[in-house]
Amino acid sequence: MSDKPPFDPQALIEAMAPLLGLAIKPEYRPAVVANLKLCASFAALIEGFPLGDHEEPAPVFTA
Amino acid sequence: MSASASEIAAAVRGGTTSARAVAEACLKRIAAHDGRVGAFTDVTAERALARADALDAARARGEALGPLSGVPFAVKNLFDLQGLSTRAGSKINRDDPPAKRDAALVERLEAAGAVCVGALNMGEYAYDFTGENIHDGPSRNPHDLGHMSGGSSGGCGSAVAAGFVPIALGSDTNGSIRVPSSLCGLFGLKPTYGRLSRARSFPFVSSLDHLGPFARSVADLALSYDAMQGRDADDPHCAPIPAAPMSASLGEGAKGLRIAVAGGYFAEHGLPEAFEAVARCARALDTTRTAEIPQAHLARASAFLITTTEGAALHLDRLRRRPDDFDPAVRNRLLAGAMVPASLVVKAQKFRAWFRHAMAALFEEVDIILAPATPCRAPKLGQSVMELGGESLPVRANLGLYTQPISFIGLPVAAVPIWTQGETLPIGVQVIGPPWREDLVLHVAAALEALGVAAAPVAAGFE
Numbered sequence: 001m002s003d004k005p006p007f008d009p010q011a012l013i014e015a016m017a018p019l020l021g022l023a024i025k026p027e028y029r030p031a032v033v034a035n036l037k038l039c040a041s042f043a044a045l046i047e048g049f050p051l052g053d054h055e056e057p058a059p060v061f062t063a
Numbered sequence: 064m065s066a067s068a069s070e071i072a073a074a075v076r077g078g079t080t081s082a083r084a085v086a087e088a089c090l091k092r093i094a095a096h097d098g099r100v101g102a103f104t105d106v107t108a109e110r111a112l113a114r115a116d117a118l119d120a121a122r123a124r125g126e127a128l129g130p131l132s133g134v135p136f137a138v139k140n141l142f143d144l145q146g147l148s149t150r151a152g153s154k155i156n157r158d159d160p161p162a163k164r165d166a167a168l169v170e171r172l173e174a175a176g177a178v179c180v181g182a183l184n185m186g187e188y189a190y191d192f193t194g195e196n197i198h199d200g201p202s203r204n205p206h207d208l209g210h211m212s213g214g215s216s217g218g219c220g221s222a223v224a225a226g227f228v229p230i231a232l233g234s235d236t237n238g239s240i241r242v243p244s245s246l247c248g249l250f251g252l253k254p255t256y257g258r259l260s261r262a263r264s265f266p267f268v269s270s271l272d273h274l275g276p277f278a279r280s281v282a283d284l285a286l287s288y289d290a291m292q293g294r295d296a297d298d299p300h301c302a303p304i305p306a307a308p309m310s311a312s313l314g315e316g317a318k319g320l321r322i323a324v325a326g327g328y329f330a331e332h333g334l335p336e337a338f339e340a341v342a343r344c345a346r347a348l349d350t351t352r353t354a355e356i357p358q359a360h361l362a363r364a365s366a367f368l369i370t371t372t373e374g375a376a377l378h379l380d381r382l383r384r385r386p387d388d389f390d391p392a393v394r395n396r397l398l399a400g401a402m403v404p405a406s407l408v409v410k411a412q413k414f415r416a417w418f419r420h421a422m423a424a425l426f427e428e429v430d431i432i433l434a435p436a437t438p439c440r441a442p443k444l445g446q447s448v449m450e451l452g453g454e455s456l457p458v459r460a461n462l463g464l465y466t467q468p469i470s471f472i473g474l475p476v477a478a479v480p481i482w483t484q485g486e487t488l489p490i491g492v493q494v495i496g497p498p499w500r501e502d503l504v505l506h507v508a509a510a511l512e513a514l515g516v517a518a519a520p521v522a523a524g525f526e
Contacts, residue, residue: 012402013402016401016402020379020402021383022379022383022386022398023383023386025386028386028394028395028398031391031392031395031396032398032399035371035395035396035398035399035400036399036402036403038367038399039367039368039371039399039400039403039407042364042367043364043368043403043407043411045361045364046361046368046407046410046411046414047410049358049361049414051410051414051417055413055416055417056413057409057413057415057416058270058412058413058415058419059412
């Protein structure tokens with residue numbers, strides 16, 4: 001993962017907000033960016049942990 | 064209303080007082096004192112008095128009364144109460160039509176004779192550890208009104224610690240029962256995920272949401288818990304297992320149980336009082352054993368990602384239509400959560416399965432794990448930063464540092480309140496058990512209470 005480009009939360013917002021139909025007003029943006037950085041740091045921790053292909057995701061749906 | 068639920072029920076059943084007299088005294092107390100506490104958002108006086116009169120009439124007819132007869136209780140305002148809009152701490156949801164039917168747990172408590180007196184303040188949409196609410200004002204800590212009650216079930220902590228009600232029902236997704244229990248000095252039970260029905264309560268994170276009681280004694284905790292157990296087809300996550308009543312066996316104690324103190328993650332990132340409280344419990348229970356909860360920081364990270372993304376999915380339409388009507392702190396976290404890629408969230412759910420297996424292995428070695436409930440005593444209202452281990456950390460996220468990894472895999476936990484002489488504010492300890500072993504956590508909580516280590520008095524000035 002060391003060659004991964006640095007995470008750009010502004011670019012993610014530009015791409016995702018229209019897809020989701022969300023308006024990110026300028027006054028929201030600094031806090032949304034800060035929260036996205038926090039999410040990315042937590043996601044990176046999980047990504048660094050080896051999980052096998054056969055590790056089942058936790059939620060169970062019963063038909 | 065400093066009487067316990069068991070005392071009230073015994074008095075009403077025995078006819079030494081009426082349910083009406085109890086309800087009137089409770090309502091009077093709330094009217095007199097809640098203005099300075101902020102525990103209630105709705106007081107359902109008419110409903111409570113009608114219910115109390117019906118109980119008194121039933122007794123007069125010679126009918127047998129239930130184990131909670133005449134016991135006043137209140138619920139976090141995400142539980143449906145017939146005739147009220149379920150606001151879930153928000154401005155937006157108070158535009159919803161009134162609920163047509165009570166939440167399942169409200170129905171079960173009332174079927175046992177309890178009397179609902181109202182709905183309680185909470186952090187918006189339960190995404191909160193402070194007990195502050197931008198729309199309704201904060202629920203204050205009765206032990207020091209300048210301090211937080213803890214959240215998100217803040218009104219529950221305030222109402223029980225102020226002696227307004229002996230029992231309150233809250234929800235806990237990442238710590239929202241255990242954090243206010245710790246900050247307000249109460250016993251709180253977060254049962255195993257799937258134990259109690261969530262039907263007709265407003266959700267936050269379906270994968271992680273639990274409901275449970277607050278009380279000032281373990282006996283009252285067990286009494287209410289017993290009345291609420293049992294499967295419910297209206298909540299698909301409510302496990303199809305029979306009720307396992309606890310009240311009769313509470314005195315079994317902790318003898319013979321293998322009890323360990325959580326090390327590593329749970330012995331770092333907190334103030335000395337958090338660890339001292341755990342150490343006092345360990346000394347009283349005569350254990351020197353420690354247990355390492357594996358990868359606890361990843362459990363917290365995973366719970367965080369699942370919470371923010373599932374929460375965002377729940378609120379997506381409201382985020383589009385009424386973003387300015389949210390608490391900005393909640394909105395901005397949910398907006399970020401909406402943009403987290405699904406592949407990362409599925410990994411967090413895969414880690415949840417890994418962590419469950421790892422903890423199952425640990426519970427082969429020990430029966431109970433003790434850990435701090437919060438890293439500090441109640442912060443001041445409005446406080447946004449706290450100093451931990453030389454670092455400045457945001458209060459909101461870090462109050463749940465120790466609770467989040469545990470609810471992540473749905474383990475049953477009793478929060479027990481610990482006091483230090485000379486301190487006006489308490490701090491809680493988590494008594495954690497393996498899945499479906501609420502009996503063990505309540506036995507240990509009851510032992511700590513019997514030993515005088517844990518206690519939950521009504522706050523000074525409210526007795």
